[in-house]
Amino acid sequence: MELAERLAALDARIAEAARAVGRDPRELTRIVVTKFHPPELITALRGLGVRDVGESRQQELSQKRSLLPETTDLTWHFVGQVQTKKARAVRAAADVVHSVDRHRLADALHVADPEADSPLAVFVQVNLTEDPARGGVAPEAAVELAEHIARNCGSLSLRGVMAVAPLEEPPARAFQRLADVSARVRAVVPAASAISAGMSGDFAEAIAAGATHLRIGSAITGPRPLRG
Numbered sequence: 001m002e003l004a005e006r007l008a009a010l011d012a013r014i015a016e017a018a019r020a021v022g023r024d025p026r027e028l029t030r031i032v033v034t035k036f037h038p039p040e041l042i043t044a045l046r047g048l049g050v051r052d053v054g055e056s057r058q059q060e061l062s063q064k065r066s067l068l069p070e071t072t073d074l075t076w077h078f079v080g081q082v083q084t085k086k087a088r089a090v091r092a093a094a095d096v097v098h099s100v101d102r103h104r105l106a107d108a109l110h111v112a113d114p115e116a117d118s119p120l121a122v123f124v125q126v127n128l129t130e131d132p133a134r135g136g137v138a139p140e141a142a143v144e145l146a147e148h149i150a151r152n153c154g155s156l157s158l159r160g161v162m163a164v165a166p167l168e169e170p171p172a173r174a175f176q177r178l179a180d181v182s183a184r185v186r187a188v189v190p191a192a193s194a195i196s197a198g199m200s201g202d203f204a205e206a207i208a209a210g211a212t213h214l215r216i217g218s219a220i221t222g223p224r225p226l227r228g
């Protein structure tokens with residue numbers, strides 16, 4: 001299948017999954033995750049009308065953005081782990097950061113451009129696994145981190161919560177926990193109503209659990225080249 005066909009097929013499946021649970025597909029943002037693929041893929045996706053792309057490594061994001069200066073109509077989402085010392089570079093290259101999972105990182109992203117004209121959109125990443133080494137803040141600490149960002153990081157705009165479903169359990173159950181965390185975060189930061197969840201293999205479950213931002217890679221791009 002060609003890229004255009006895979007994109008159209010995936011969008012049809014997204015629309016179907018949304019309608020199946022009584023949601024309007026137009027309220028969903030479909031981000032195409034292009035990590036490890038060459039910049040030409042982003043150009044091709046843009047030609048097909050894609051406006052949201054996702055990357056997971058800072059160097060790769062910065063490089064692609066500088067190689068594609070004409071892509072001012074794209075929104076670049078950063079979905080990978082961020083080392084605190086890379087916060088400045090991430091802020092310079094990303095429009096949205098989905099993976100804020102600690103105070104120190106939120107502070108570093110804020111001080112990278114504290115007087116920014118337009119705030120940096122961020123999500124609090126929640127760790128839905130039992131393994132503290134995985135990315136994300138523990139569910140019970142997410143509200144406190146959200147409050148910290150809303151109170152103390154004036155150049156960040158908190159949009160909501162993000163998570164990757166663990167491999168060890170049915171995604172529907174994990175995404176329900178994320179929806180619960182989202183409700184608690186919204187109770188203290190009402191504007192933070194977005195939920196970034198759902199990948200190639202579990203977007204239907206994510207949509208059913210209220211996801212607003214889907215991060216889809218391989219189902220659209222085809223298999224990823226080996227990471228270099």
Ligand SMILES: *Cc1c(COP(=O)(O)O)cnc(C)c1O
Pocket residue numbers: 033035056079080164198199200201215216217218219
């Ligand atoms: C790679 C990646 C995706 C996309 O994964 P696919 O299974 O290829 O759809 C989504 N979210 C994050 C955080 C990723 O790193």
